[in-house]
Amino acid sequence: MSKPLTKSRFKTALECPNKLFYTSKKEYANNKSEDTFMQALASGGFQVEALARLHYPNGIFINTENYEYDKAVQLTHEALKLENVVIYEAAFQFDGLFIRTDLLVKSGKQIKLIEVKAKSFDPTDENSFIGKRGGLVSDWKPYLFDVAFQKYVVQKVLPQQQVEAYFLMADKTKKAAIDGLNQLFRIPNNGNPRTDIIQKTTSLEEIGASVLSEINVDTIINDIIQNKYKYYENLNFEEAITTFRKAYQEDSYLKWPTQFSACKKCEFKTTPEQEKEGLKSGFKHCFSKQLGWTELEFKKPNAMQIWNFRGKNLMEENRLLMENMIVEDINIKPEAGRIAPSERQWIQVEKAVANDNTIFVEKEALKEEMDKWIFPLHFIDFETSTVALPFTTGRKPYEQVAFQFSHHQYNEDGSIEHKSEYINNTAGEFPNFLFARALKKVLENDNGTIFKFALHENTIINAIITQLEESYETDKKELIDFLKSISKATKNQANPWEGERNMVDLCKVVKDYYYNPHTKGSNSIKAVLPAALNSSNFLKQKYSHPIGNINLSSYNFPSNHIWLQTNGDAVINPYKTLPPLFDNWIVTDLEENISDMENIADGGTALTAYAKLQYVDMPPKEREEITNGLLKYCELDTLGMVMIYEHFKYDIII
Structure with a gap:
């Protein structure tokens, strides 16, 4: 089988059909990581998949290399001769299309096609996949179309079978029944998370209960295939498959119209370092072909570089360069005493067009803000993760885990101390309460102002407070009182608070009072x-x-x-x-x-x-x-x- 349209390429084409021309070509820069090991590891996907297989044990694993299409299809064909069978990574090909399914369960004429996702969902939320207005929820749209592509191929290969589509995912309402659930699936030295997982349990019974749940999405998938929901209004489902397959196999550039938000986050742009290495830019290829840009235009600032800007109709009107923008494009709404977001956008435009690298600052307002700060000043940064499978009994999937902080102290005499740091690198140890105690120990000794950079630290503190409230820690009241004193309640909290030492967001200070053109x-x-x-x-x-x-x-x-x-x-x-x-x-x-x-x-x-x-x-x-x-x-x-x-x-x- 030569160059089939796989489900990963189909998903790439849904993002932007032009990407099919650049993907897999080594001469084009690609800044989206395709390291599946790293992705599976960081998201916990390999553990979710291993746990999912315990839901359907004793399956036949189609263990072939990614490029061994024919071999994978043949092994799957042999396995499907059984009346009842579970297959891991079953492979199917039809008319230049190729897919592997995470789980496939055959029971006579019935087939369950199960997509295992390293995502969480709330089964009590009626609008998880279909929004209140009747359309697909944007976050889930790519995944649903991915499953639709899989079902389409499987049903074409097995027309006599009744195929139903499911998700199997982490359930936000479920809690781990044992300690150490996330250590039951590990990767050995030089191991591959797809084939070499060390599995320390053999059945769901051994772990008390799974934190995964299965949900039938077949009605939605059928609606996609039957064109109730479209990814692109000018293509129905089969037309999209045909168009993408033909373009990919013929290595043709589709010249799909450029679109502001999609082009803004295109991964086929080159950095200066990549250009020195001789890599090509897919972004430049599109814009030179479609908008007639030359090297001169690419060197000029454009509207996609504007902070938090939605673009309006600038691309359609061929006014994407900042030099062609007018103040009405921004709709400036001034705010007293600070740089309003719209003002910040226009300041960026004016300075970029004038090649002016001088700083813009609301000096008096910034000074007034800084005069409120109390010495010693404490600067804090957290490193956190959300793990798919919980550390301990009672924890839910994808709860926040705070494993590290750093703390600098700026004293009134100008001396700077790297005052403290904390890290937990112990495999399987839930660090959050240890983290909170370490943070309390170093910050409770004075009333100095505490700084974060962006909202992340406040979100994490709120998450730890909720975890403590549900815990049996003997010092939980003292820890909660301290954490509340340096934070502000998020909208998820039933009882709002704002601590007397609520951390100052230095990022917000930057946004409110300071613009440096070097930040672009x-x-x-x-x-x-x-x-x-x-x-x-x-x-x-x-x-x-x-x-x-x-x-x-x-x-x-x-x-x-x-x-x-x-x-x-x-x-x-x-x-x-x-x-x-x-x-x-x-x-x-x-x-x-x-x-x-x-x-x-x-x-x-x-x-x-x-x-x-x-x-x-x-x-x-x-x-x-x-x-x-x-x-x-x-x-x-x-x-x-x-x-x-x-x-x-x-x-x-x-």
């Missing part, structure tokens, strides 16, 4: 920090010296470490200077390295690193190296917040 509209600390460093004479002077010489302590970096590095006149993003993992390992030790990680420099790799510490069997030395990488990364997050504060204090307010 992003308010992530990964963008704000290097922008501040490039704009600040104070930071450049101070952090070009070793940390041991600038009144700064560190748990993870030597006293001769220098944070500020430059490339010509430009400051290098500090996240790109974090030391790589295994940097000082000798070759023989590296040969034993099974984690296949090079660095930890963003939240995604931190999440994957924690998943590896939880579920992959690895030598203690490697576990320690990954742990140290996490500590360094999290320390930079809170030091970066300190640097932004210093930028405000010494470059703007003074």
Whole structure:
């Protein structure tokens, strides 16, 4: 079988049919991770799939390589000769289409096609899949069309069978009946989560009860196939399949109309580094073919770079370049005492068009805000995960898990301490209450202002409060009282509160009072920090010296470490200077390295690193190296917040 349209390619085409031309081509940059191991690991998908198979034990596993289409189909055909059979990863091909199903259960003429998803759902929610207005819920739409594609192929191959479609997923209403559920499925050294899972249980009875539930989605799937719901209004279901298959097999570019939101998040864009490597940009290919853009247009700022901007009709009107925008495109709504979101957007446009890199700041309002802050200042960052299978009895799937924090303290005399840090790298240990105790211990000793960056930390604290309320921890009242004192209730809480030391969101401070053109509209600390460093004479002077010489302590970096590095006149993003993992390992030790990680420099790799510490069997030395990488990364997050504060204090307010 040559180049079949698989279900993964079908899903890619649903995102944007033009992507079929770029996918699988090594010459095109692709910034969406296709590492299925990493995806399965970070999401807990391999564990959900292993648990799902316990719902239908003793199945026949069609264990073939991804490219062995004919072999997989033949083995499936042989298995289906049985009157009653369970098949894992059953393979089917029809007229240039190829699929593998997660679970297939044949009982005579009846077939259950079961898609196992590493997602959670609430069976009591009547609008899980179909919204209140009668349309498919957007978050579920790609998954439902994926299952429709599978059912379409299976029914074509087995026309005499009655095929019904199901999801098998984590159930938000279910709780684990045993401790250590998430440690019953692990990956050995050099193991593959698809084929080499170490399974420490053989039946659902051994774990008391499953946290997965099965839901029949056959009516919705049939409605998709029969065109009640469409992904694209100009294509019915079979037309979409035919169009996508033909384009993919003939390697033709469909020239599907460009669309603002889809193009904005296209993964086939090139970074400057990728361009130097000679990789092509699918984004550029589309825009040169359809909008006639030349290299000149690609170098100019465009509306897709505007923070939180929806685009309106700019693409259709061929006014996508910022230089062609008018103020009415933004609909500015000023707000007293702060930079309104719409004002921020127009400031970005004006400065980008004028090539003006000077900072815009509401100086008096920022000073008024900063005058409220009480020393010592505490800068906090959490690293968290949501695990598919719970750690302990009574926990639900995908509950928040807080496994790490870093804490910098800025004293009134200007000295900076890496005051404390916490990490839990013990496989199978639920860390949240230990985390809360460690946080309480280091923050309860004064009334200094506490800072977070964005809403994440407040969300996590609320989740831990709920977990504590449902627990039997002897100190839960003291912990809850402390956590409430530094947080604000989310909308999910029945009884609202706002603590007297509710954490100040430094990201909101940035949005309200400060715009730096070097951020190109992003308010992530990964963008704000290097922008501040490039704009600040104070930071450049101070952090070009070793940390041991600038009144700064560190748990993870030597006293001769220098944070500020430059490339010509430009400051290098500090996240790109974090030391790589295994940097000082000798070759023989590296040969034993099974984690296949090079660095930890963003939240995604931190999440994957924690998943590896939880579920992959690895030598203690490697576990320690990954742990140290996490500590360094999290320390930079809170030091970066300190640097932004210093930028405000010494470059703007003074």
